[in-house]
Amino acid sequence: xxxxxxxxxxxxxxxxxxxxxxxxxxxxxxxxxxxxxxxxxxxxxxxxxxxxxxxxxxxxxxxxxxxxxxxxxxxxxxxxxxxxxxxxxxxxxxxxxxxxxxxxxxxxxxxxxxxxxxxxxxxxxxxxxxxxxxxxxxxxxxxxxxxxxxxxxxxxxxxxxxxxxxxxxxxxxxxxxxxxxxxxxxxxxxxxxxxxxxxxxxxxxxxxxxxxxxxxxxxxxxxxxxxxxxxxxxxxxxxxxxxxxxxxxxxxxxxxxxxxxxxxxxxxxxxxxxxxxxxxxxxxxxxxxxxxxxxxxxxxxxxxxxxxxxxxxxxxxxxxxxxxxxxxxxxxxxxxxxxxxxxxxxxxxxxxxxxxxxxxxxxxxxxxxxxxxxxxxxxxxxxxxxxxxxxxxxxxxxxxxxxxxxxxxxxxxxxxxxxxxxxxxxxxxxxxxxxxxxxxxxxxxxxxxxxxxxxxxxxxxxxxxxxx
Amino acid sequence: xxxxxxxxxxxxxxxxxxxxxxxxxxxxxxxxxxxxxxxxxxxxxxxxxxxxxxxxxxxxxxxxxxxxxxxxxxxxxxxxxxxxxxxxxxxxxxxxxxxxxxxxxxxxxxxxxxxxxxxxxxxxxxxxxxxxxxxxxxxxxxxxxxxxxxxxxxxxxxxxxxxxxxxxxxxxxxxxxxxxxxxxxxxxxxxxxxxxxxxxxxxxxxxxxxxxxxxxxxxxxxxxxxxxxxxxxxxxxxxxxxxxxxxxxxxxxxxxxxxxxxxxxxxxxxxxxxxxxxxxxxxxxxxxxxxxxxxxxxxxxxxxxxxxxxxxxxxxxxxxxxxxxxxxxxxxxxxxxxxxxxxxxxxxxxxxxxxxxxxxxxxxxxxxxxxxxxxxxxxxxxxxxxxxxxxxxxxxxxxxxxxxxxxxxxxxxxxxxxxxxxxxxxxxxxxxxxxxxxxxxxxxxxxxxxxxxxxxxxxxxxxxxxxx
Numbered sequence: 016x017x018x019x020x021x022x023x024x025x026x027x028x029x030x031x032x033x034x035x036x037x038x039x040x041x042x043x044x045x046x047x048x049x050x051x052x053x054x055x056x057x058x059x060x061x062x063x064x065x066x067x068x069x070x071x072x073x074x075x076x077x078x079x080x081x082x083x084x085x086x087x088x089x090x091x092x093x094x095x096x097x098x099x100x101x102x103x104x105x106x107x108x109x110x111x112x113x114x115x116x117x118x119x120x121x122x123x124x125x126x127x128x129x130x131x132x133x134x135x136x137x138x139x140x141x142x143x144x145x146x147x148x149x150x151x152x153x154x155x156x157x158x159x160x161x162x163x164x165x166x167x168x169x170x171x172x173x174x175x176x177x178x179x180x181x182x183x184x185x186x187x188x189x190x191x192x193x194x195x196x197x198x199x200x201x202x203x204x205x206x207x208x209x210x211x212x213x214x215x216x217x218x219x220x221x222x223x224x225x226x227x228x229x230x231x232x233x234x235x236x237x238x239x240x241x242x243x244x245x246x247x248x249x250x251x252x253x254x255x256x257x258x259x260x261x262x263x264x265x266x267x268x269x270x271x272x273x274x275x276x277x278x279x280x281x282x283x284x285x286x287x288x289x290x291x292x293x294x295x296x297x298x299x300x301x302x303x304x305x306x307x308x309x310x311x312x313x314x315x316x317x318x319x320x321x322x323x324x325x326x327x328x329x330x331x332x333x334x335x336x337x338x339x340x341x342x343x344x345x346x347x348x349x350x351x352x353x354x355x356x357x358x359x360x361x362x363x364x365x366x367x368x369x370x371x372x373x374x375x376x377x378x379x380x381x382x383x384x385x386x387x388x389x390x391x392x393x394x395x396x397x398x399x400x401x402x403x404x405x406x407x408x409x410x411x412x413x414x415x416x417x418x419x420x421x422x423x424x425x426x427x428x429x430x431x432x433x434x435x436x437x438x439x440x441x442x443x444x445x446x447x448x449x450x451x452x453x454x455x456x457x458x459x460x461x462x463x464x465x466x467x468x469x470x471x472x473x474x475x476x477x478x479x480x481x482x483x
Numbered sequence: 484x485x486x487x488x489x490x491x492x493x494x495x496x497x498x499x500x501x502x503x504x505x506x507x508x509x510x511x512x513x514x515x516x517x518x519x520x521x522x523x524x525x526x527x528x529x530x531x532x533x534x535x536x537x538x539x540x541x542x543x544x545x546x547x548x549x550x551x552x553x554x555x556x557x558x559x560x561x562x563x564x565x566x567x568x569x570x571x572x573x574x575x576x577x578x579x580x581x582x583x584x585x586x587x588x589x590x591x592x593x594x595x596x597x598x599x600x601x602x603x604x605x606x607x608x609x610x611x612x613x614x615x616x617x618x619x620x621x622x623x624x625x626x627x628x629x630x631x632x633x634x635x636x637x638x639x640x641x642x643x644x645x646x647x648x649x650x651x652x653x654x655x656x657x658x659x660x661x662x663x664x665x666x667x668x669x670x671x672x673x674x675x676x677x678x679x680x681x682x683x684x685x686x687x688x689x690x691x692x693x694x695x696x697x698x699x700x701x702x703x704x705x706x707x708x709x710x711x712x713x714x715x716x717x718x719x720x721x722x723x724x725x726x727x728x729x730x731x732x733x734x735x736x737x738x739x740x741x742x743x744x745x746x747x748x749x750x751x752x753x754x755x756x757x758x759x760x761x762x763x764x765x766x767x768x769x770x771x772x773x774x775x776x777x778x779x780x781x782x783x784x785x786x787x788x789x790x791x792x793x794x795x796x797x798x799x800x801x802x803x804x805x806x807x808x809x810x811x812x813x814x815x816x817x818x819x820x821x822x823x824x825x826x827x828x829x830x831x832x833x834x835x836x837x838x839x840x841x842x843x844x845x846x847x848x849x850x851x852x853x854x855x856x857x858x859x860x861x862x863x864x865x866x867x868x869x870x871x872x873x874x875x876x877x878x879x880x881x882x883x884x885x886x887x888x889x890x891x892x893x894x895x896x897x898x899x900x901x902x903x904x905x906x907x908x909x910x911x912x913x914x915x916x917x918x919x920x921x922x923x924x925x926x927x928x929x930x931x932x933x934x935x936x937x938x939x940x941x942x943x944x945x946x947x948x949x950x951x
Contacts, residue, residue, distance in 0.1 A: 030838065032862070069926075069928060070928075071926075071928030071929075071932070071933055072928075074933060075924075075933075075936065079936070079937060079940070079941060082941070082942075083940070083941060083942040086941075086942040086943060086944045086945075087942050089944055090942075090944060090945045101879065101881035101882055102879075102881040103879065103881070104878075104879065107875075107879065112876075112879055112881065112882060114882065114883060115860065115868070117864055117887075119887070120864075120888075196888065204686060207686060208683055208684060208686060211679070211682070211683035211686065212680055212683040212684075214679070214683075215676055215679035215680040215682075215683055216676060216680075218672060218675060218676060218679065218691065218693070218888065218889055218891070218892065220892040220893075223686065225686070237915060238915050238916065238918075240918075241915060241916070241918045242915075244918065244921070244925065245921065248921075248924065248925055284925070284926075285925055285926040285927070286926060286927075287927075293926065293927070294928075295926035295927055295928045296926070370498065381915070382915070383915045385912070388912060392583065392910065394500070396585055396588075396906070396908075397908065398908070398909075399908060399909040399910065400583070400908060400909070400910040400911070401910070401911045401912075401913070402910075402911065402912035402913060403912065403913040403914060403915050404911070404913045404921075407575075407911055407913065408580075408909055408910065408911035409909070410572075410940060411569065411570075411571065411572060411575065411580055411909075411911065412942065413569035413570040413571070413580065414569055414580060414582065414909030414910070414911065415582060415907045415908075415909045416909055417907075417909075419585075419587070419906045419908075420664065420686065421686055423686070424686065424688040425688075426907060426909075438864070438887045439883045439885075439894055440864075440865065440866070440867060440868060440883075440887075441866075441867040441868070441876055441877070441879075441882030441883045441884055441885075441894075442860060442867065442868040442869070442870075442876065442882070443868070443869045443870070443872070443875055443876035443879065443882065444853075444856060444860075444869075444870040444871065445869070445870060445871040445872045445875065446871060447705060447706050447709060447710075447849070447850070447851045447871050448706065448709070450706075450708075450709045450712070453712070453713065453716075453872075456543075456716065457712065457716055457752070457753055458537075458539075458752075458753040458754060458761065458763035458764070459753070459754075459755075459761070459763055460537060460538075460539030460540075460762075460763045461539075464539070465539055465542060465543075468543065468547070469547060472547060472551070472878065473547060473550070473551060473554075474550075474551040474552075474554045474555050474558075474880065475554060476554045476557055476558065477554075477558045
């Protein structure tokens with residue numbers, strides 16, 4: 016196996032204890048920060064070449080959000096690393112009981128192409144913070160960013176403990192034959208299954224950040240202009256190539272009629288009358304993706320946009336009206352700048368529609384009536400949820416980010432990343448003496464001993480309390 | 484698939500929302516408590532019949548520890564179920580940001596035979612508390628307990644939401660073909676791989692509580708008599724059939740000599756001169772297991788015990804001295820009442836010995852010198868750890884219980900069970916108005932807008948703090 020030597024080397028580094036001291040981890044994290052600062056221009060250029068990502072967007076998602084995660088981690092690492100002391104029962108009052116945060120060892124991070132720096136770097140922050148060694152496998156589809164990462168990241172990180180591996184499906188398959196101590200994968204559900212199956216051979220725990228169709232319910236009571244702006248922003252950011260983008264809209268036929276001019280106005284406000292000329296609108300990452308998305312345009316009727324240019328891999332910000340559940344655009348995650356509207360009669364129908372489908376990464380609900388937002392939240396299941404906006408819930412480092420069911424398993428961001436990559440080891444440190452405390456548990460067993468054990472060990476039921 | 488209908492039925496119940504209200508969950512948990520109270524005698528009899536479990540031991544592990552988990556959960560459920568508000572950025576001060584605890588849906592719990600009530604019931608408590616429906620698959624190896632659970636448990640729990648499925652490997656394989664929303668498996672590492680592979684097909688998250696060889700290091704500075712009692716207790720409880728039992732001892736040749744006389748005395752104190760006649764010492768669960776464990780006796784030299792009786796499936800509390808790493812007993816988890824002693828020169832050799840093997844469920848270290856205990860903890864990796872005692876760390880509901888590497892993934896007990904079976908959904912609820920706050924993020928992009936975004940959402944690096 017071409018990677019066995021590398022994995023071996025990283026495992027030896029981990030076993031040497033090199034990554035354990037806080038100073039080491041802080042130094043590596045600070046080096047990651049320098050990578051973001053010094054290579055900022057290169058990152059903006061690479062992502063623009065790869066998918067026409069506007070600099071503003073790249074700055075926001077690939078630099079600012081990453082630096083936020085870095086700073087949250089650097090600010091809190093010493094606190095997160097500390098042993099957490101826990102409640103003890105009567106018998107253990109003189110003992111020390113705590114949770115020790117141990118690294119897993121050698122971690123593999125597989126990243127996709129749509130936010131090609133962010134989606135390896137944010138997990139990497141947690142992996143380093145938790146004391147692991149890591150192999151990073153960036154996506155071969157975002158070619159320029161892949162080369163940038165492969166050529167420059169190793170100048171910043173300790174090459175005994177961190178490595179970048181490049182390649183496509185055959186290389187990744189071979190890489191996955193090795194034993195890793197944790198695998199963090201962001202990508203599609205079918206590949207997620209393959210990764211988890213490979214992980215199962217080695218009993219390797221995994222986090223899978225996958226995808227799905229994120230529904231966006233718009234109730235009849237809302238500020239149509241604000242909704243249109245917020246939804247258009249979430250849909251067309253990065254030309255729609257966002258795992259948490261609102262994938263399709265659910266609303267009544269009346270709301271569809273009201274939303275259409277508002278969406279038209281929002282798109283014009285954002286990108287001008289000809290978005291192809293806007294410096295602020297992206298392109299599709301590859302010919303294969305372009306053709307896949309273009310094929311979805313034959314769904315419902317094109318109400319806004321619909322223009323494409325294959326040479327540029329340009330697809331106009333598009334809204335499709337009166338889309339049917341059986342239409343092509345409703346059979347797969349769109350991952351492009353097309354917003355289908357599916358008409359439903361009311362909120363209950365919208366909720367049933369959502370619940371009849373695989374659980375998505377995000378659910379969005381827009382309503383001036385907070386009861387409506389709460390109902391949608393309460394009666395559906397998804398990775399995350401945002402009321403009256405799109406995308407924004409994942410910018411808060413204090414909220415866990417992850418999927419459920421087909422959209423993934425595990426979570427990260429902020430402290431959740433540190434927790435993902437650390438093993439929470441339950442520890443009890445007792446006294447060598449005080450043996451008389453232990454005698455009730457030893458044979459020969461008697462009723463009296465059992466009574467003693469029960470009274471010192473038992474957790475009693477307290478009086479009830481009400482759920483606020 | 485013979486179980487498709489049952490899984491369907493439970494999924495429909497879950498989608499109906501029946502398990503969501505706190506009152507329902509409490510009622511089911513209280514019914515579980517009733518099961519333990521009403522059926523205590525039958526539980527003691529069934530486990531005595533299945534593996535000669537001493538009633539005292541069964542009361543402790545199958546009743547008391549389970550009731551502790553139940554009470555802990557009932558005492559705290561309303562608190563655990565509440566939305567957890569989280570820190571917000573400047574831009575989100577007027578928004579509501581919180582973590583919602585959602586059930587997964589239909590959960591499968593597969594339990595082994597050694598603590599046949601405890602090892603399905605404790606996870607079940609967490610699954611119910613988190614609002615799930617559950618299928619329980621008890622072990623077919625502990626036959627009497629299996630029948631008791633299959634016949635009696637459904638009478639206590641809501642049949643729309645909870646079911647018991649019985650059977651062997653064939654039935655379990657068919658069961659695993661269905662899609663579950665969480666799978667909780669306790670058993671061997673090899674079957675753990677099979678379960679995770681089956682789970683991967685449906686992207687089902689798993690907790691695997693597996694096994695391994697739990698090392699027990701005894702330093703030269705210790706109270707030999709106390710050590711001998713605590714180790715003997717942990718090793719011979721349930722006739723050694725405990726996933727967290729000390730599997731083998733590591734000590735110097737001088738300590739081996741001292742320990743042997745102390746162990747002889749401890750065993751005599753516990754079980755009398757002929758343990759076969761003691762009511763407090765168990766039997767091996769099956770002929771197959773008996774034969775497997777008996778074969779391990781040809782390792783090192785029998786210093787204490789060694790007697791067996793196939794008809795009774797009795798293996799005497801046994802200590803083997805001067806065992807070599809290549810001996811049969813060091814090739815697999817013993818899961819029987821045999822304690823091999825492997826001689827090493829010093830603590831460093833012991834730590835290297837431990838680290839060159841699969842990571843176990845527990846590491847034990849005995850020393851009057853705290854520094855020694857801390858060194859072993861610091862320089863090894865395991866599911867859990869206990870200094871100067873055995874088994875006791877898992878009786879604290881406030882400590883997470885789980886493995887790492889070959890010994891498993893995921894943690895449970897206390898709140899960790901609730902957290903295991905609930906999806907932590909990151910939620911953000913924003914206002915419908917206040918649209919100017921969003922202005923800076925929209926295209927057309929500008930430096931000025933970016934400046935505002937950075938100012939309102941960036942996380943700054945605070946000054947250093949030292950790790951205590």
